[in-house]
Amino acid sequence: MIIKHLQEHFFRELTKTEHLEKIKEGTLPYNRLMSYYKCAIMEVETKFKVLNEQFSLHYDENPIEAIKSRLKSPDSIMKKLRKKELPFTTDAIEENITDIAGIRVVCSFEEDIYKMADCLLQQDDVTLIERKDYIKHPKESGYRSLHLIVEVPIFLENEKRPMKVEVQLRTIAMDFWASLEHKLRYKKNIDAELLEKLSVDLVDCANKSAELDKKMESIKKKIERGKVIGDDF
Numbered sequence: 001m002i003i004k005h006l007q008e009h010f011f012r013e014l015t016k017t018e019h020l021e022k023i024k025e026g027t028l029p030y031n032r033l034m035s036y037y038k039c040a041i042m043e044v045e046t047k048f049k050v051l052n053e054q055f056s057l058h059y060d061e062n063p064i065e066a067i068k069s070r071l072k073s074p075d076s077i078m079k080k081l082r083k084k085e086l087p088f089t090t091d092a093i094e095e096n097i098t099d100i101a102g103i104r105v106v107c108s109f110e111e112d113i114y115k116m117a118d119c120l121l122q123q124d125d126v127t128l129i130e131r132k133d134y135i136k137h138p139k140e141s142g143y144r145s146l147h148l149i150v151e152v153p154i155f156l157e158n159e160k161r162p163m164k165v166e167v168q169l170r171t172i173a174m175d176f177w178a179s180l181e182h183k184l185r186y187k188k189n190i191d192a193e194l195l196e197k198l199s200v201d202l203v204d205c206a207n208k209s210a211e212l213d214k215k216m217e218s219i220k221k222k223i224e225r226g227k228v229i230g231d232d233f
């Protein structure tokens with residue numbers, strides 16, 4: 001009786017350890033890949049910080065207000081793989097999901113967005129994979145931002161590895177709008193009629209905030225011209 005009990009206990013412990021080993025084996029390549037994406041985020045983030053520093057030194061202006069970065073969560077990765085009907089493998093992740101590493105660059109003015117994007121893309125270790133201009137062509141929701149998928153090398157101990165990073169560039173106003181709209185998009189159990197009404201209100205807000213961006217930029221340009229000419233404007 002005791003022997004049987006011990007045998008069962010031993011077997012349970014054995015399967016527990018085997019299970020743990022299997023999980024460890026499975027998560028190692030995933031964790032490794034995620035750490036590569038983290039390195040790629042650091043590389044691109046540094047590029048933007050350097051550009052901001054240089055603009056501050058040469059032109060006495062800071063085109064970048066904030067830089068935010070995130071690694072896509074395992075949950076969101078799983079959802080995306082399922083949606084695309086892809087296997088849960090690191091190869092499938094790397095080949096098909098381009099926004100595992102995400103960087104959001106928030107600028108004060110629209111022209112800074114294009115300036116920063118051009119400066120990044122001019123660098124000889126940056127390859128443009130895809131560009132989506134939702135500022136010139138806003139989404140139906142009202143969403144505006146410039147999206148770039150770029151590939152940058154990360155330098156490991158014995159290897160140089162190209163990694164994809166999604167860069168979203170937007171103004172403060174675009175960012176403010178997108179975070180509010182994001183709240184609505186992910187709100188569960190919201191009444192359909194209210195959802196429709198709020199979506200219409202948000203499109204209206206997006207148009208107004210685009211107008212505001214334009215007006216502020218035109219004032220900024222007049223101030224700059226005024227600085228050079230030295231008279232009133």
Ligand code: 0O2
Binds near residue numbers: 132
């Ligand atoms: P999260 O939580 O920000 O990561 P994709 O689904 O990425 O393969 P798609 O639809 O062509 O393909 O990508 P898109 O539209 O170029 O960019 C997707 C990302 O842009 C989203 O990521 C959002 O961050 C942002 N985005 C796009 N459209 C909207 C919008 O209407 N409102 C807001 N608030 N953000 C938007 P995720 O993965 O959807 O979400």
